[in-house]
Amino acid sequence: MKKVLLLLMVALANPVSAKDCEHCVNLPPWLTIFNPFSLPNVPEPLPLIEIRTPTLPRDAGASYCRRNTEVVDTIVFHHTQTSSTTTVQGINNMHLDRGSADDPWLMIGYHYTINSPYAGGTIPAPVVNQGRPFDLAGSHAGTNAFRAANAETRRLMSQEGAMRCGPANGPLAEAEDKFRNGLVKANYNTVAIALIGNYAKRTSENPGGYPYNRPRYPSQSTIEMAGKLACELQRKHPRLQTIKWHSYYNATDCPGLVKDRIPQIKAVAARFGCTFN
Amino acid sequence: MHIQLSILAGLLCTTLAWAQPQQEEMKKLFAKYDQIIEGKKDVKVLDVFTKKFVSEAGGEKSLLEGWEKSKKVVYDLSIKPSRSNKDLAYIQRVPAGSKQKAHSSFIVVKEQGEWRIEGTIEDE
Numbered sequence: 001m002k003k004v005l006l007l008l009m010v011a012l013a014n015p016v017s018a019k020d021c022e023h024c025v026n027l028p029p030w031l032t033i034f035n036p037f038s039l040p041n042v043p044e045p046l047p048l049i050e051i052r053t054p055t056l057p058r059d060a061g062a063s064y065c066r067r068n069t070e071v072v073d074t075i076v077f078h079h080t081q082t083s084s085t086t087t088v089q090g091i092n093n094m095h096l097d098r099g100s101a102d103d104p105w106l107m108i109g110y111h112y113t114i115n116s117p118y119a120g121g122t123i124p125a126p127v128v129n130q131g132r133p134f135d136l137a138g139s140h141a142g143t144n145a146f147r148a149a150n151a152e153t154r155r156l157m158s159q160e161g162a163m164r165c166g167p168a169n170g171p172l173a174e175a176e177d178k179f180r181n182g183l184v185k186a187n188y189n190t191v192a193i194a195l196i197g198n199y200a201k202r203t204s205e206n207p208g209g210y211p212y213n214r215p216r217y218p219s220q221s222t223i224e225m226a227g228k229l230a231c232e233l234q235r236k237h238p239r240l241q242t243i244k245w246h247s248y249y250n251a252t253d254c255p256g257l258v259k260d261r262i263p264q265i266k267a268v269a270a271r272f273g274c275t276f277n
Numbered sequence: 278m279h280i281q282l283s284i285l286a287g288l289l290c291t292t293l294a295w296a297q298p299q300q301e302e303m304k305k306l307f308a309k310y311d312q313i314i315e316g317k318k319d320v321k322v323l324d325v326f327t328k329k330f331v332s333e334a335g336g337e338k339s340l341l342e343g344w345e346k347s348k349k350v351v352y353d354l355s356i357k358p359s360r361s362n363k364d365l366a367y368i369q370r371v372p373a374g375s376k377q378k379a380h381s382s383f384i385v386v387k388e389q390g391e392w393r394i395e396g397t398i399e400d401e
Contacts, residue, residue: 081381081399083333094398097359098367098382109401142401198397203345204314205370205381207326208334208396211343246399252380254399 062106065137065165079255084197088129109139110194116222141186145249149184199256227268
């Protein structure tokens, strides 16, 4: 009992204040006045990055999958292979537009987009936008992409309610394609971050890519934003501990030279206390 | 009444056929595109790409530089008309006869009445 009282006195005598930590906020004083058993001002980290949440139109006729967010363990980086000034609304419009009446797309396939200038450029203004909500499976890794996942992800994924799919205006039913030969469907346990721009080389399939003698890497500000966003997502979803890229799942040039900068993106996340495989 | 409906239906079909990019038109556009890649001087860049795309690429000279050389391939074109804009379509190119999946689409738009390449977008 004495020890408990001693600890309580020490705690009350040393409250954590905003002065101790630039990312911390104080609880309002009335909370500690009226609740003597409350913890002394618990540091509440401020968001590392502002994530805008624009209202994006959806196709009401499209089907989608709602997931238990616990199953999400991997971030997948993409580039959009568009101009760097394309907006999240523009990508959403194109993804809606490219579906057909028989196979409509719900909305943008990525969960987050990052607009940022190329190295040496000044436009567009850096901004992170939410695309598809986190609790909806994305449409980005490849419909037929299945990869190994750890035992905990497989256990969570096998639970009833982990992934429920169906039409937007109808009932959802448990997805039947969560596994194939013991592998997990990549779109289900991943979250997609797309760097808006074109970081792949110029080829007959990619006229907007960089000339082979002038590689186009993401700028430092882009890497900072990507690392902070990854860390912010891990803070909210602690099972998110792996970073991959589109070409890990499919034979594609995406995300171009962004792939070479994954170690730097992880290093930025590490500065804020986040660790990724 | 029947005649009027038939005329209307006929007009609608004609309009749709006119509005959507035809395979032949696209084949011509991409034949010119391949010539640009090969460095043929007799094809004008602005006959293939939109002004916006050329400008974003840093101008005509910049756009003509740095193409990665690849084997000459015959492609099949898959055309997806836009659902909301009759002057916009998405084209996928895959080597003829292959089961390969395209991982990006060309965006083509009508500029001054002619189809031009406006850019690309990554696919799933």
